Amino acid sequence: MSDKVDITLDINGAAHAISVEPRKTLVDAIRDDCGQTGTHIGCEHGVCGTCTIILDGEAIRSCLMFAVQADGRKIRTVEGLADGETLHPLQQAFIDHHGLQCGFCTPGFLMLAANALEHNPDIGDGELLDVLASNLCRCTGYQNIIKAVRAARDTMRGAKV
Amino acid sequence: MERARAAPAPEKIRRASAWTDKKETMKPASFRYHAPKTLDEAVAVLAEVAPDDGRVLAGGQSLVPIMAFRLAKPTHLVDINGIKELAQIKVDGGKLRIGACVRHAAFYEPVCDGPLGRLLATVVRSIAHHPIRTRGTFCGSVAHADPASEWCAVVATLDGEMVAQSQRGERIIPAKDYFAGIMTTTLQEDELLTEVRLPMPAPDTRVGFQEFSRRAGDFALSMAVTIYRLEGGKIADPRVGIGGAEPRARRIAEAEAALRGKQPGADVFNAAGEAAAAAIDPLEDIHTGAEYRRDLVRAMTRRALDSAA
Ligand SMILES: Cc1cc2nc3c(=O)[nH]c(=O)nc-3n(C[C@H](O)[C@H](O)[C@H](O)COP(=O)(O)OP(=O)(O)OC[C@H]3O[C@@H](n4cnc5c(N)ncnc54)[C@H](O)[C@@H]3O)c2cc1C
Ligand code: FES
Ligand code: FES
Numbered sequence: 001m002s003d004k005v006d007i008t009l010d011i012n013g014a015a016h017a018i019s020v021e022p023r024k025t026l027v028d029a030i031r032d033d034c035g036q037t038g039t040h041i042g043c044e045h046g047v048c049g050t051c052t053i054i055l056d057g058e059a060i061r062s063c064l065m066f067a068v069q070a071d072g073r074k075i076r077t078v079e080g081l082a083d084g085e086t087l088h089p090l091q092q093a094f095i096d097h098h099g100l101q102c103g104f105c106t107p108g109f110l111m112l113a114a115n116a117l118e119h120n121p122d123i124g125d126g127e128l129l130d131v132l133a134s135n136l137c138r139c140t141g142y143q144n145i146i147k148a149v150r151a152a153r154d155t156m157r158g159a160k161v
Numbered sequence: 162m163e164r165a166r167a168a169p170a171p172e173k174i175r176r177a178s179a180w181t182d183k184k185e186t187m188k189p190a191s192f193r194y195h196a197p198k199t200l201d202e203a204v205a206v207l208a209e210v211a212p213d214d215g216r217v218l219a220g221g222q223s224l225v226p227i228m229a230f231r232l233a234k235p236t237h238l239v240d241i242n243g244i245k246e247l248a249q250i251k252v253d254g255g256k257l258r259i260g261a262c263v264r265h266a267a268f269y270e271p272v273c274d275g276p277l278g279r280l281l282a283t284v285v286r287s288i289a290h291h292p293i294r295t296r297g298t299f300c301g302s303v304a305h306a307d308p309a310s311e312w313c314a315v316v317a318t319l320d321g322e323m324v325a326q327s328q329r330g331e332r333i334i335p336a337k338d339y340f341a342g343i344m345t346t347t348l349q350e351d352e353l354l355t356e357v358r359l360p361m362p363a364p365d366t367r368v369g370f371q372e373f374s375r376r377a378g379d380f381a382l383s384m385a386v387t388i389y390r391l392e393g394g395k396i397a398d399p400r401v402g403i404g405g406a407e408p409r410a411r412r413i414a415e416a417e418a419a420l421r422g423k424q425p426g427a428d429v430f431n432a433a434g435e436a437a438a439a440a441i442d443p444l445e446d447i448h449t450g451a452e453y454r455r456d457l458v459r460a461m462t463r464r465a466l467d468s469a470a
Binding site (some may be wrong): 003005008015021022023024025044046047049052058059060061063064065066068069112116130133134135159 | 185187188190191192193194196210220221225226228229230238240242266288290291293294295296378432
């Protein structure tokens, strides 16, 4: 029963026409079929958050969805965060505040944080903590990730005024 | 004379090269995918595939992990996410009606005025994490019936009703006849849970919720939902629901009796906690002994009552 289904994944504005088995998870399709390997895979059962992407404006775990379910929908991954050679304020803040060490969790944290700041540019520290608690990092001890996201929030807010 | 054996031709070395390798490996077992657009269609497909372990796919936040572990190998999935009529949430006839595609994140802001909206907005913060709440559904939790599901505890405490639809018709299952055990309900395999209905408590009702889990977003080891009103300074219509401590969430009559007609205060809340702890038949596992769970139930009940506003 390996009947494949033809779907189109719209990743960062580029259309990827692929053919997948229904059982292929979205993260596997993004990486293996579309070659967009910025999104990482860790636990594959929803716990670690390294596969976090933005689907139709909402942060989701891409290991907990099948690729067929994302046919034609708007997907955003870490590859789409920078504007050409200019890093997204979050990416710059992660560098400035040492928000990463090995970098394995980073794509997930960036998409998670980007989505939270887009939904609420004035997000409070408490609510930010609730969101950032979603993902695991085995290196940084989290404090620098939190610092980086707060700093990016403040920069982005400053830039708007 | 034996001929010297020719050296074997060097075997072609196959490199497993990361993502470029065309050999496909996938964790879940194969299934056929159905994406009905209407409820009628969904119920018809489900009737057909249910006998072969065909299942409903809602948020996928419990089902997909279980499939990744191959603890479930459904042969068909009926994806209900495209059915618009199931995405509704509304107040009707004194009840909050929550459709099957309403996601956890819908409850961040109160979905209705009064104590129920407040209670649901408090409880949702304890369910999993934000990116799971954007997909997971209220009804999916109630269909899955994890002993530590917060929504199941709310449904049991409020005596909610489950609306089940199949080709055989619609039936309404009261909470007391619905939860059957660990991840077990009286929903039949060809039935789709289209809606959960929660009665709206009176506007002056006080609602409280507390749970204990080891890390933010983990399944709770115990939780309490407490609800009461005051009549002439005395507790009226008390409800105490406990989840995460037994195979299924339920109201604890002994704890409610300890509250009824009493003046709210530390002694009375302690007594209710004691009564709840004594009444349960706790789940046990290697990390959590029965006595520890009783302690947690005692503490969660007391704290939920303390926090009730
Ligand atoms: C890391 C992690 C942490 C979590 N923590 C918590 C937590 O703290 N508390 C908690 O309550 N949950 C938690 N969850 C589970 C989450 O809340 C799920 O969303 C929920 O249990 C199931 O809802 P779903 O919509 O995702 O259902 P699915 O995963 O799609 O389905 C679950 C089961 O219910 C059946 N089903 C779903 N909808 C229907 C329907 N309408 N009719 C008939 N059958 C149906 C499916 O066939 C399947 O068997 C967690 C999940 C993860 C990955
Ligand atoms: S890989 Fe998706 S949450 Fe870990
Ligand atoms: S930087 Fe290594 S896991 Fe987070």
